[in-house]
Amino acid sequence: MAEEKYPINIWVNEERFEKLQKAGLADMCEEMLAGLKVIRVYCNEAQKDKILKTFPTAKFDSATTKSIELLPREVKDKIFDKIVEKQSIDIMDDFLSQY
Amino acid sequence: MAEIGHGGKEIVERILEPTEAAEKIKGLTAIPIRSQIANEVIDLAYGFFTPLEGFMGKEDLDSVCKKMRLADGTIWSIPILFDLSEQEIADYGIKVGDTVLLTYQNNPMAIFEISEIYDYDKRAMCQAVFGTDEEKHPGCARTYAYKDKFLAGKITLVNRPKINPPFDPYFLPPLEMRRKFKEKGWVRIVAHQTRNVPHTGHEWLMKGAWFQTYAELPIEKPLVGVLVNAIIGEKRKGDYIDEAIILCQDQLRKSGYFGDHNHLTSLTFWDMRYAGPREAVFHAILRTNLGLTHHMYGRDHAGVGTYYGPYDAHRLLATVQDEINITPVYSMNWLYCPHCAEITSEGLCNHRDEWQKFSGTVIRSIVQDGVKPPRLIFRPEVFDLVMECAEKYGFGSPFVTDEYLEKRTPVFTIPPLSA
Numbered sequence: 460m461a462e463e464k465y466p467i468n469i470w471v472n473e474e475r476f477e478k479l480q481k482a483g484l485a486d487m488c489e490e491m492l493a494g495l496k497v498i499r500v501y502c503n504e505a506q507k508d509k510i511l512k513t514f515p516t517a518k519f520d521s522a523t524t525k526s527i528e529l530l531p532r533e534v535k536d537k538i539f540d541k542i543v544e545k546q547s548i549d550i551m552d553d554f555l556s557q558y
Numbered sequence: 559m560a561e562i563g564h565g566g567k568e569i570v571e572r573i574l575e576p577t578e579a580a581e582k583i584k585g586l587t588a589i590p591i592r593s594q595i596a597n598e599v600i601d602l603a604y605g606f607f608t609p610l611e612g613f614m615g616k617e618d619l620d621s622v623c624k625k626m627r628l629a630d631g632t633i634w635s636i637p638i639l640f641d642l643s644e645q646e647i648a649d650y651g652i653k654v655g656d657t658v659l660l661t662y663q664n665n666p667m668a669i670f671e672i673s674e675i676y677d678y679d680k681r682a683m684c685q686a687v688f689g690t691d692e693e694k695h696p697g698c699a700r701t702y703a704y705k706d707k708f709l710a711g712k713i714t715l716v717n718r719p720k721i722n723p724p725f726d727p728y729f730l731p732p733l734e735m736r737r738k739f740k741e742k743g744w745v746r747i748v749a750h751q752t753r754n755v756p757h758t759g760h761e762w763l764m765k766g767a768w769f770q771t772y773a774e775l776p777i778e779k780p781l782v783g784v785l786v787n788a789i790i791g792e793k794r795k796g797d798y799i800d801e802a803i804i805l806c807q808d809q810l811r812k813s814g815y816f817g818d819h820n821h822l823t824s825l826t827f828w829d830m831r832y833a834g835p836r837e838a839v840f841h842a843i844l845r846t847n848l849g850l851t852h853h854m855y856g857r858d859h860a861g862v863g864t865y866y867g868p869y870d871a872h873r874l875l876a877t878v879q880d881e882i883n884i885t886p887v888y889s890m891n892w893l894y895c896p897h898c899a900e901i902t903s904e905g906l907c908n909h910r911d912e913w914q915k916f917s918g919t920v921i922r923s924i925v926q927d928g929v930k931p932p933r934l935i936f937r938p939e940v941f942d943l944v945m946e947c948a949e950k951y952g953f954g955s956p957f958v959t960d961e962y963l964e965k966r967t968p969v970f971t972i973p974p975l976s977a
């Protein structure tokens with residue numbers, strides 16, 4: 460059985476989009492919900508558990524979207540910066556290693 | 559003409575005029591109450607809880623737990639209790655037969671005629687009402703937090719609560735609500751129970767329920783309304799602030815997504831118990847008393863965690879349908895389909911692989927990231943108002959924070975008795 464993957468939706472506002480464009484990463488965005496730009500970073504079960512434990516405001520939306528939501532803006536900014544730095548969305552291990 | 563509420567009983571406001579009140583409260587022992595109890599004092603006095611006239615006695619409580627009925631057989635699903643510790647009872651010198659004065663914010667609020675003092679096994683109560691006795695269930699936690707003794711007796715308000723802005727236009731107790739419905743000429747009204755700022759998924763839940771409720775009625779003039787009944791009670795950190803909930807719900811009407819002819823926003827004081835099926839039955843009773851004819855129920859109504867199945871509430875409602883005076887309207891979820899390029903019902907669209915579901919949580923997450931969601935998902939007027947409420951009422955945040963809990967203006971205040 461393939462391992463379950465749980466996305467964190469990094470919603471891309473203008474500021475974030477500008478950074479992506481500068482880094483030539485604009486096509487990393489997907490479009491969701493009638494025109495919202497988003498970058499989806501996927502976590503495995505262990506990473507999901509660590510995130511929910513480390514950031515108590517975060518919530519796993521088990522009913523509707525199966526995504527990890529409500530991470531503080533600063534945390535998402537850090538994840539976002541990591542993506543830009545590594546030019547990849549495969550950054551969760553690296554990101555979580557500092558916690 | 560008498561207004562008849564749940565259980566076939568007339569809705570009577572148990573409220574004294576100020577001069578009579580001033581006379582009646584002379585010499586009574588004053589007992590300060592917490593907001594949780596004050597909310598229910600208001601509900602009892604204005605008839606939201608008809609046929610209850612006061613806090614429950616042991617026979618009613620036992621029957622509610624074991625049979626989901628009051629002792630006289632009327633359907634009732636949630637205990638309505640007044641608690642004190644043994645020590646407090648001794649300190650106040652209260653005994654059965656006494657009449658005491660309940661005070662709130664240091665002002666006289668209601669007369670409480672104590673007819674019984676008793677105890678009850680809280681664990682058994684939890685198991686019966688919530689289907690679990692786990693402390694992590696918020697309804698159980700609330701039950702375990704009760705002190706050890708329960709006091710029963712009739713409640714009479716001596717002092718009307720002053721509902722503070724911006725909530726004041728939205729407090730419509732049963733008799734006033736029913737008058738309002740008559741003025742509007744609505745013959746069917748469907749209740750939308752909410753604790754949320756509406757996204758278009760919610761908007762379409764209401765629109766769908768409006769269609770369902772309209773059914774075979776003639777369409778020459780508007781006969782059906784949606785009543786948004788926001789639950790105002792205990793807040794948890796991260797919830798939307800009350801001001802944003804009530805004002806944004808009403809904004810859907812003000813901005814024309816609905817109109818005066820089919821939409822009204824109101825509030826009821828109630829702490830959610832998250833009792834799932836039993837709370838669904840309770841909501842039916844509450845809205846019957848408010849004069850509604852129909853009630854929306856989605857999946858896992860008033861549920862929490864994984865305690866209840868998505869359709870458990872619907873099944874329980876079906877068992878009491880003949881004894882409650884309101885028709886349930888069941889709602890399927892609404893979602894965004896990029897193929898249809900619209901909000902659609904999961905019961906209609908078949909582009910299943912393309913569906914993009916969204917929840918209140920996702921919208922909160924988007925807003926928190928500083929992104930304005932597209933108008934198809936979240937109305938711009940609602941978004942702007944959420945931001946305005948954050949500044950005006952939320953100390954910078956549209957979500958409940960410690961600061962908000964500490965410094966917010968209360969929804970209502972009990973003024974000094976003016977007589």
Ligand SMILES: [Zn+2]
Pocket residue numbers: 895896897898899902907908909
């Ligand atoms: Zn479709």
